[in-house]
Amino acid sequence: MKIRFYGTDEEITRLCERPVLALLGPRHTQPVLAFELVNVRITTDPYGSLFRLAADLTEVEGSNRD
Template identity: 45%
Template sequence: MKICFHGTADEISRVAGRPLLVLLTARDLPRMRVFELHHSRIHAHPSHKRYRLCAAMTETTDEGRNL
């Protein structure tokens, strides 16, 4: 699955620096799901000081890593 985040340089650097992403889900699903980011790319819009990080995202069940 592909996902994109939009934000300032500081916000994007927080997401880009993490190999795993934890998302909270709806009530009927498991409360948290862990995803791994692959092939991330950052696109800059310098005139607006906004950035976009796009990456492929796959669900993982690797419980041995520290989040």
């Protein structure tokens, strides 16, 4: 799965410092899944005010799938 985040330098830095992301399903109907960021690419937008982080997500083994 591919994912993109847009944010300031500080926001992207905070995101990159986290090795694992947890995603919740809608209205808690799906279990919490943990993903690791892989192939991270960071670029600036044409206006230079925001940065874009693009990455592939791989599911972390052992995440809750009940």
